[in-house]
Amino acid sequence: MTVDAVIFDWGGTLTPWHDIGLVEQWSAYARAYDPSDHSLAERLAAAEVGLWREQQASRGANGTGTLDHIFIACGVDTTDVRHGPALRAYLQAWDPHTLADPDARPLLEALREEGLRIGVLSNTLWPRWHHEAVFSRDGLAPFIDAAIYSSEIPVAKPHREAFRAVVAAVGSHADRAVFVGDRPWDDVHGAQEAGMRAILVPHSRLGDQAVDIEVSPDAVVDRLGDVLSVVLAWRDVS
Numbered sequence: 001m002t003v004d005a006v007i008f009d010w011g012g013t014l015t016p017w018h019d020i021g022l023v024e025q026w027s028a029y030a031r032a033y034d035p036s037d038h039s040l041a042e043r044l045a046a047a048e049v050g051l052w053r054e055q056q057a058s059r060g061a062n063g064t065g066t067l068d069h070i071f072i073a074c075g076v077d078t079t080d081v082r083h084g085p086a087l088r089a090y091l092q093a094w095d096p097h098t099l100a101d102p103d104a105r106p107l108l109e110a111l112r113e114e115g116l117r118i119g120v121l122s123n124t125l126w127p128r129w130h131h132e133a134v135f136s137r138d139g140l141a142p143f144i145d146a147a148i149y150s151s152e153i154p155v156a157k158p159h160r161e162a163f164r165a166v167v168a169a170v171g172s173h174a175d176r177a178v179f180v181g182d183r184p185w186d187d188v189h190g191a192q193e194a195g196m197r198a199i200l201v202p203h204s205r206l207g208d209q210a211v212d213i214e215v216s217p218d219a220v221v222d223r224l225g226d227v228l229s230v231v232l233a234w235r236d237v238s
């Protein structure tokens, strides 16, 4: 089977891994929403960790949920006038950590020139509009044919239905699609279980987010840009 689509994970793949303190990120929200609530940032961070643990324990079957799940769990009133500015402050606090890998744009451009379809599948709590703003800021948006965010679907990686959704969205088929990701379990194992080939970009320091699993990626790349030669080699021998 030939290759006609390449689907990317986002965090740690199109965007390099950063070690992030969740409480610090949520502090930007808490300061704007209610500066007198000194435990709010810690409660928001703990609720987020809880959602990620649930996603892992259910193997993606229960999805990731959305930021609203966190706000509701912490007693935040999302209809309050302070919520909008607080949410913007929170997302802005992430800006330095969401910049695209320098290889990302030239890679997507080259894949597009080769006639390949390009997709994104991200386990994320964030809304689509924020991801799209990040992709536009970094010049990636014009090259992405379809993106699936777990915040919009009932499942998450490594669940097979998440991969099926993005493969369908780019108009491909699992055996013609390649997945590129930084996580052995969510990305490589999940994509292979769904019938796709998987390329591992192994530079993320997953720490306690790592799942203990032995995987055999179809390829491992030293840098994101190397995905191009791997994909073209597969396509050209098919």
Ligand SMILES: [Mg+2]
Pocket: 009, 010, 011, 012, 013, 181, 182, 183
């Ligand atoms: Mg990732």
